[in-house]
Amino acid sequence: MSLADQSVSPSARPLVKLSNIRKSFGSVEVLKGVDMAVQEGQVVAMIGRSGSGKSTLLRSINGLERIDDGVIEVDGECVDPSQIDLRALRLKVGMVFQQFNLFPHLTAGENVMLALKVVKKQDKAACRAAAEAALSKVGLGHKFDAYPSQLSGGQQQRVAIARSLAMAPKVLLCDEITSALDPELVNEVLSVVRQLAEEGMTLLLVTHEMRFAREVCDSLVFMHGGRIIEHGPPAELFDRPQTPELAQFVGMVE
Numbered sequence: 001m002s003l004a005d006q007s008v009s010p011s012a013r014p015l016v017k018l019s020n021i022r023k024s025f026g027s028v029e030v031l032k033g034v035d036m037a038v039q040e041g042q043v044v045a046m047i048g049r050s051g052s053g054k055s056t057l058l059r060s061i062n063g064l065e066r067i068d069d070g071v072i073e074v075d076g077e078c079v080d081p082s083q084i085d086l087r088a089l090r091l092k093v094g095m096v097f098q099q100f101n102l103f104p105h106l107t108a109g110e111n112v113m114l115a116l117k118v119v120k121k122q123d124k125a126a127c128r129a130a131a132e133a134a135l136s137k138v139g140l141g142h143k144f145d146a147y148p149s150q151l152s153g154g155q156q157q158r159v160a161i162a163r164s165l166a167m168a169p170k171v172l173l174c175d176e177i178t179s180a181l182d183p184e185l186v187n188e189v190l191s192v193v194r195q196l197a198e199e200g201m202t203l204l205l206v207t208h209e210m211r212f213a214r215e216v217c218d219s220l221v222f223m224h225g226g227r228i229i230e231h232g233p234p235a236e237l238f239d240r241p242q243t244p245e246l247a248q249f250v251g252m253v254e
């Protein structure tokens with residue numbers, strides 16, 4: 001049993017709770033009733049083949065997709081798909097994507113400060129202090145004035161992580177954040193995520209980094225065809241898959 005499991009009392013309220021989430025694009029149902037709970041401080045990895053619905057699920061939690069049915073609760077509040085208060089939701093739920101999506105004409109520091117200004121409406125000094133702290137946390141305190149084009153892909157992704165962290169979210173969603181990086185740049189980004197995990201940040205990560213998932217995550221979720229068909233401790237799922245689908249997936253990627 002991991003530390004995170006031990007610290008969860010039976011009465012603890014999950015930080016993110018998904019109940020029977022359904023979502024279709026046109027006539028294609030891509031989420032077919034997903035249930036999941038992420039406790040505070042837990043690190044959950046989501047794996048599965050391309051097209052299994054992982055990104056759609058993460059995007060739904062952040063209000064980037066509107067679900068057709070089911071209930072999403074974040075920090076005890078329902079994310080009502082018909083009247084999502086996106087601003088309030090995104091103060092609680094940070095998200096980092098495969099593509100870093102930094103503004104090329106803004107420095108690293110300005111990229112991080114932008115959301116603080118717009119969403120948190122903080123004054124300039126407070127924005128700057130928060131941005132400096134967030135960049136330092138990802139090891140880029142010295143790159144405040146650098147433009148994205150002057151940074152490596154790994155550094156750009158760390159700026160993107162800092163941009164999310166500066167908002168002090170309750171949970172950070174990461175969608176394949178190392179998939180666009182050259183192999184030699186993957187580890188610097190994974191180390192940042194590992195450090196956040198060790199500090200107790202609640203994380204929900206879609207990843208293809210199986211060793212990382214095994215070493216860092218408390219819980220693993222396997223999605224297949226719009227459903228979670230296995231979940232549990234990573235070592236258990238990797239070593240003793242219960243479904244042929246997971247056995248095949250693990251054989252394919254390991």
Ligand code: ADP
Pocket residue numbers: 025030048049050051052053054055056057
């Ligand atoms: P994953 O992240 O596991 O690869 P996605 O959630 O991206 O899976 O996609 C699940 C399915 O939904 C795929 O078949 C994909 O083509 C489809 N899909 C995703 N986004 C859209 C969209 N905006 N419009 C139509 N189909 C989409």
Ligand code: MG
Pocket residue numbers: 054055056175
């Ligand atoms: Mg995806």
